[in-house]
Amino acid sequence: MNKTEREQVRRLVADFTQWGQQAAYVQGWHRAVQDAASSSERDLRSRSVDITRAGQAAWRVIPLEMRDADVVRYLWERATLPATTADDHALLRLLIEDVPRAIADVGPSLSLRRFFAGSAKKQSADAAGEFLRHQHAAIIGGGGPRRLEQLGVVTAPVDPARLGFEALLDPDLLFDLVSRRTGSEPEVVDRTVVEGLSEALAVIDKVVASEALYRSAARDAGEKVRRAEVQRILREMPVEALKTATRDRLRVGALSQAGIRTVQEVLNQRWSLQMLPGVGETSAWRMLGAAQTLWQTTYDEMPVRIDINSRLPETTHLLRCLADWDASRQTRGASGDLERAAELAPLRTAVRDETSHLLVIPTRMLAAAGFLESIQIVKRRAELLGGSFASGPNSVGADPWDDFLARPADYFAMLSELGFITEDENKVHGDLPEEIIKAVRDQALSGEHLTASLRGYQSFAARFALVQRKVIIGDEMGLGKTVEAIAVLAHLRSRGEAHFLVVCPAAVVTNWVREVSSKSKLRAHRVHGPDRDRAARTWVRDGGVAVTTYETLAWWEPALKELRDLACIVVDEAHYIKNPQARRTIRTNQLIARSERAILLTGTPLENKVDEFRNLASYVRSDLAVDATELSPRTFRRQIAPAYLRRNQEDVLTELPELIEIEEWLPMSSADTAHYRAAVERGNFMEMRQAAMLQGSKSEKGQRLIEIVREARENERRVIVFSYFRDVLSLVVRSLPGQVFGPLTGSVPASKRQQIVDQFSSAKHGAVLVSQIMAGGVGLNIQSASVVVICEPQLKPTTEAQAIARAHRMGQVQSVQVHRLLSEDSVDQRIIELLAGKKQLFNDFARVSDMADSTPEAVDLSEADLAREVVAAERRRLAERASVET
Known part of the structure; x- marks a missing residue:
């Protein structure tokens, strides 16, 4: 290598040294920004809280603090880093790894050490020089210096102080929890939306805990009634029944000779059976096992009965406990609200004093607004509850039987809620197909405006009406179709709807007004009789439940046509409109068509002809109209199932007297x-x-x-x-x-x-x-x-x-x-x-x-x-x- 060549290599080394420093800076800067952003993502993810709905994650909520402004900056810096290509990575690797090795190899040829270098060293230096010359030309020709400058400068410079938490929603930020979401659009909300939530949850917890004590006492009292009834039955069951409860051959003659006549006496004498003449240890254990089997079988099949003709002390105690529980239940009808409270409970520890904002990321097709609505529902429920029961429940008087006889349905509803009156799940579903049953099960039912307790089958009917929107509820008479409809109206009111209409025969107008007022917080308006004008105007202005008759519709029809927000119409005794040519049918059907939802109530959808039943179904679902001329009953019921729910007394009212x-x-x-x-x-x-x-x-x-x-x-x-x-x-x-x-x-x-x-x-x-x-x-x-x-x-x-x-x-x-x-x-x-x-x-x-x-x-x-x-x-x-x- 001559003098000219050495000077050229020295200039190349100077360029490569400068470029190498730039490359090292670029690589270090990129790596630091990526590491800071990834660390920030991990931190936010660790603080996130999953809010579930119906057992599945619905929203991911991340509490944000002022210190998280740095997190936003790190993510923004990562998002604004110059994008690197494979050629960029090759250039950086060349300048940071390969070129320094070549410079080290060529070094001896550029100093006095070249006079003492051997031939191998000189050959290595010559090769390194040639490598540097070739790579230098390639870098210059490929615009390498300019590319290094570009890789060292952000693509969209911005003042970090101007970056707020809203930037987390920017898809360009590539925040993984946002960019990989599968639900609706995320939102950043101010912490004021959760102000008071922790206190509201505490109030609800306190009330629920207080109610739980009364509920537990009622359940214990029910168990005593149940066990006492089992004992009474076993006291009358002869010892011969032991033979039916085991495959072992039992000789019960020794028991009879010892004066033991009933199964209950066998249980009473359990420790002394083997002492009886003619009864060995093995036989005693077999007899006792058979007696215990009979006890368990009788217990499992024993409902809790309330017999007004046999007012036993344990039954009287049960009624008093049920009355106390009922009086203490400020959360009655609020099961939906309590579910919301349970969903939001994880936020109590996640939201701290330092929290300034919340990032709400939907994980399903539920908008962030649903999360905010849940918070408002829980706060509103806490306001309604207003604290715990310092003074205890109100007494029902000296004799709880009087209260029971005044409202027995309420007591049976409580027994059903405690599990003492069971319902056959399949019969609760009527004749519905499985896909509708699943949708009904997933439907929430808000009890914010409902004051009545619902039986399981009644709750199912209300949710069926909500899911299918326009339906016929054909439950057998006496099952409570009225309260099922009121539950639907109360739910819709909690969702912001205001105007509901009940059309019924004149004979039951008074009963409807009473039921709406006593079983819900909705306001009932009697649009029938001498005050119908005033009631109609008040209803249009303020909303509520208007109760009117088929005949009054003729007078009211012009005004109702002007109403644009009829949320639901309930048609009671709907078999009154089975004739499609009748004027009252035409008027009612027009309202059904205009309303968002419709519930036709009738225990007798078919009185004379199948065509009448088909007419009713066509009012709520015109697409279900079928020709019943050659149709079998099974096929007919399957075709109208999306609009028709029917349960019979013997299927769901197991406590109903004979x-x-x-x-x-x-x-x-x-x-x-x-x-x-x-x-x-x-x-x-x-x-x-x-x-x-x-x-x-x-x-x-x-x-x-x-x-x-x-x-x-x-x-x-x-x-x-x-x-x-x-x-x-x-x-x-x-x-x-x-x-x-x-x-x-x-x-x-x-x-x-x-x-x-x-x-x-x-x-x-x-x-x-x-x-x-x-x-x-x-x-x-x-x-x-x-x-x-x-x-x-x-x-x-x-x-x-x-x-x-x-x-x-x-x-x-x-x-x-x-x-x-x-x-x-x-x-x-x-x-x-x-x-x-x-x-x-x-x-x-x-x-x-x-x-x-x-x-x-x-x-x-x-x-x-x-x-x-x-x-x-x-x-x-x-x-x-x-x-x-x-």
Whole structure:
């Protein structure tokens, strides 16, 4: 290497030294920024809190402090670092690793040491020089110096002081928790949104803990009742029953000889059994094992019963504990709010005094607004609770049985909540497909505006209505369809909706107003009667629940068309609109179409023809309209399942007392017979139906009715007497002894009907309520009565079922006796025979049934057709009898 070459290499080394310093700076700077950003991400991730909803992560919340401004800066610096390519990495590696080695190799040739270097050293120096010359030219040719300058300067310089926490939302920042999210848009919110949350959670915890003490006491009292009942049963179970509980051969004769007669006595003598003559240690253990098996089996199958005819001390104690728990339950109806509180509980320790902001990152398709709404719900619930129960619950008085008899349904709801009354989960779902059941289970139900306790099946119905939006709830009469609908309205109110409408028969307007007021915090407006104008204006202005009638809709229709925010319409006794051509159907259906949601309530969706049921379904889901002509019941129910939920009393009200139905076949007196024959000759069907009662107390039916009323008074029961005919009711009122209320007929104003029912319910035992079956058999709750008398068979099985359900319904604590007064060899017998098909039709299509094939038209029969058939049959029968007698 000559002098000129050495000078050239020295210039190259000077350039490479400068470039190497630049490369080392770039690499160090990039690495420091990346490390600081990654460390910041790890720190934020470690402080994050997962907020769940329905068991799944819904939001990730990161508390932010002022010191986290540096975190934002680090992330921003990383985001604004010049992007490096593979060529950039190769350049940096060359200048930082390869070039320094070449400079070290070429060094000896540039100093006096070259005179003492061997040939190998000189060859290595020459190669290094050549390498430097080649790489220098390549770097210069590729714009390396300019690229080094670019790699050492941020791409978007900004004043760090101007970077706020909102920068974390910038996707260019590449904050991994934000950039890799799978939910909705994240938000940064001020800490003021959680101000007071910790205190609110503390209030709720304190209230829940206080309630838990009363709940625990009620549960313990229920267990005592349950165990006492098991003990009573085992005290009456003979020792021979031990043989049924084990495969071992037991010889129980030794027990009988020792005076041990029952299974409970075996348990009482458990430690001394093997001491008995003829009983060894092995036999004693087998006997005791069998007795314990019988105890456990009996216990597992034993519900907690409340028998008003056997007021045992442990049952009285249970009622008092339930009353105390109920009085202490400020969180009743707030299960949804309590769920929100449990979800937010992790924030109590995560949010500190230094916290200034919260970064809310949705992890599912739930907006950050849902998280903020949960906070407001919890704060509002804490305000409503207002603290713990320093003074304890209010007493129910000296005798808790009085409170129980005044509101038995509430007590049964509490027993159900404690698990003492169980429900079959499959039967709670009715005939719904699995995908709808899953959606209903996932639906939350807010209880913020609800004050009633819901049974499990009632909560399911309310959530079904929320999920499916427009539905028919066809629960059997007496299951509480009213409170199911009110629960839906209360939930919607908690979501900001304001205007709800109930359309019902006039007879139940008063009952609806009462139920809305007593079971929710919603305001009820009676848009019916003389004050309807004022009530309608107030409802439009303030919102709430407007309760009106099918007839009043004609007056109100123009104003309702102007209302734009009808959140939900409830149509009670929806079978009133089964005829699509009727004016009231058209008016109601227009409101259903305009409303966001609709709930049609009816225990009898099908009275005569399957087409009527199909009409109701088409009002809420026009896409479900089906041709039922050749349709099997199973297929029909499957097709309307998205809009129809039906549960029966025996499926979900396991505590409901027995329903005893008695057909009282009676001969006709001579006067009854003469009147009946004359009606047949005239072909007067309606007169034929009531002929056996028109002689009053002289008729056989009349005399039997008086006997039933006397027996009821002796047994401390109240009686309802139903007939279709007003003349019959008038005769009954004049003939019966004691307190008689009514007759309750269609001409009695709706408010007066409820007043009559209230007076009857508070009257002494033996009181009688006389009612036209079409007026008192719909909507009214008369569970104070436990004896029902139907004076003549009705032309629709559903009419009788509705009437019976006025007494045999949730809250009834006595067995219900139903007496059907029937005349032998008369129109009564013909009607019962012809209506058997109608009843089967309802069971097949409207009620869950395993029947798979039926032809609806085979049993569809109009009332006019039925009348003609019966009159003709009776004329033939009487003519044949007269011929035989002659």
